[in-house]
Amino acid sequence: MNPAGTWDLSISTPIGKIKAVVDLHEKAGIWRGTAHGAGEEIPLHDVALDENRLTWKQPITKPMRLNLTFDVLLDGDTMTGTSKAGRLPSSGVTGQRRAD
């Protein structure tokens, strides 16, 4: 599956659920991405696509500083899976791809 595009995510953090925007694109067979929020852009790390399973790592700074690891399954314009902050239990994450 091709995850290219802009995704709106809902992420659970210890201080509550937050919204995040992630841009994904491919260049020469390598997937890259950036996270947007609170006027800053943060590159995603270790973006990997295996069939319809997408994984990446993302440090967030607002509203709280947190290192997150994502593991989601893609289905059309929807992604569903988990995000995990360090040793904390993983929590559900959902995302919707924006229409161009």
Add this chain to the structure above:
Amino acid sequence: MHAQIVLFDGFDPLDAIAPFEVLHAGRVASGGGITVELVSAEGPREVVSGTGGLRLRATASLRPALAGIVLVPGASGSVSEPAELPDYDPARPPKQDEYIPVLLGRALDTALPALLKEAMDNPQVTVASVCGGSLVLAMAGLLEDRYATTHHLGLDVLDASGAHAVHARVVDDGDLVTGAGVTSGLDLGLYLLEREIGPQVAHAVEELFAHERRGVVWRKHGPTPAPL
């Protein structure tokens, strides 16, 4: 030496009062070698704690340019994560027994994080914390790659914030000295007295308070222990 203990809505009273009393006794024992006051990011005001609505009065604004100690207490509330976490919304009125990380998260939407950053950046300030106070610093992105402790239930959150969480009662990382859960504020206060004023003053206060400091103060120094 001057110590500012920073109150914020939902703070844990014991986290603030234990070091306040220890440092104040240190003031007497040292003939004024250290002074201590309660402050808030917003200036003088009554600050409602997270314990039964108990209030303490902050008598001044937090001044991060002032040399000395800035000490951040944690919050008191529920330690059980709710089945469904609400959306992050610091504007929502607080409720009693709120989940502690949510309470701490509210403080991130005040002037406090910017003032704490100034304090962290000031080479003349030692920033200290008790219990969840280090999580306020960590959530604000101020403990990147720093060694710190917090309440044992919060160590995984601290670690996920980019800090190195150490399971010790007091951790000394130079200009950052952090204490673990609630009562460790007594130990942290005694250690700060010993470090900043001297061991005889710290010992006199320890004796007066009938509380012998527990555990080794962890520092990143000496050999790393092999697995036991």
